[in-house]
Amino acid sequence: DIQMTQSPSSLSASVGDRVTITCRASQSISSYLNWYQQKPGKAPKLLIYAASSLQSGVPSRFSGSGSGTDFTLTISSPQPEDFATYYCQQSYDIPYTFGQGTKLEIK
Amino acid sequence: EVQLVESGGGLVKPEGSLRLSCAASEFTLTDAWMNWVRQAPGKGLEWVGRIKSKTDGGTTDYAAPVKGRFTISRDDPKNTLYLQMNSLETEDTAVYYCTRDPRYCGGGSCHRYFDYWGQGTLVTVSS
Numbered sequence: 392d393i394q395m396t397q398s399p400s401s402l403s404a405s406v407g408d409r410v411t412i413t414c415r416a417s418q419s420i421s422s423y424l425n426w427y428q429q430k431p432g433k434a435p436k437l438l439i440y441a442a443s444s445l446q447s448g449v450p451s452r453f454s455g456s457g458s459g460t461d462f463t464l465t466i467s468s469p470q471p472e473d474f475a476t477y478y479c480q481q482s483y484d485i486p487y488t489f490g491q492g493t494k495l496e497i498k
Numbered sequence: 499e500v501q502l503v504e505s506g507g508g509l510v511k512p513e514g515s516l517r518l519s520c521a522a523s524e525f526t527l528t529d530a531w532m533n534w535v536r537q538a539p540g541k542g543l544e545w546v547g548r549i550k551s552k553t554d555g556g557t558t559d560y561a562a563p564v565k566g567r568f569t570i571s572r573d574d575p576k577n578t579l580y581l582q583m584n585s586l587e588t589e590d591t592a593v594y595y596c597t598r599d600p601r602y603c604g605g606g607s608c609h610r611y612f613d614y615w616g617q618g619t620l621v622t623v624s625s
Contacts, residue, residue, distance in 0.1 A: 421607065422605075422607070422609070423609055423610075425611040425612070427543075427612070429543075434595055434615035434616065434617055434618055435535075435543065435595075435612070435615055436615070437611060437612060437613050440602060440609060440611035440613075441602060441604070441605075441609040441611070444602070444604075446613070478542065478543055480543070480611075480612075482609060482610045482611060485548075485559050486545055486559075486561045486562070487533075487545040487548075488545065489542055489543040489544070489545070490542070491542050492542045492543075
């Protein structure tokens with residue numbers, strides 16, 4: 392199975408700070424990488440697919456980059472509603488696997 | 499708008515069975531790849547399994563922890579997805595989500611992702 396490792400596991404930031412979350416795959420997955428946001432008690436929401444494609448309706452302050460084994464989710468200027476948990480997920484091979492999550496908290 | 503609504507969760511004893519349902523609207527389940535993803539209390543997301551569209555063969559794949567115990571199926575006239583769970587274990591306690599798995603092709607490759615999720619249904623396995 393492909394292991395996905397996110398860092399950091401948690402992060403404190405202020406509204407307007409630039410935030411970067413990293414996801415590393417245990418083997419090359421090309422650009423088969425998706426990012427999701429989850430708020431407490433809610434289902435995850437797709438933000439980025441194919442490593443860098445912004446899902447329709449998602450604010451442009453979210454962006455994704457990377458290929459191979461190293462990927463990044465950037466929030467250019469986090470707003471209060473962005474404080475949530477973020478997951479990466481590889482769709483290169485079955486079983487699909489997720490990172491352990493990064494909790495973004497407000498400072 | 500596309501909607502997925504799960505039902506069927508509840509409390510079940512170890513080694514018991516439960517069937518979850520996921521009713522879809524505004525798209526045809528037969529034409530879609532669909533997945534189940536679960537989340538144990540306070541934990542991360544775990545892929546459970548998927549069923550391909552009818553045109554892609556309708557075959558299923560499962561995660562190792564549930565293979566042989568869980569079965570994914572569809573009822574086409576009802577436009578409903580199912581997850582039959584047998585021989586349940588305490589480790590199966592989780593919120594279960596159904597998700598749609600569309601395909602995007604660009605730049606010479608095709609990608610899959612989970613674009614719509616249901617609200618989730620809680621399964622608790624406990625004596």
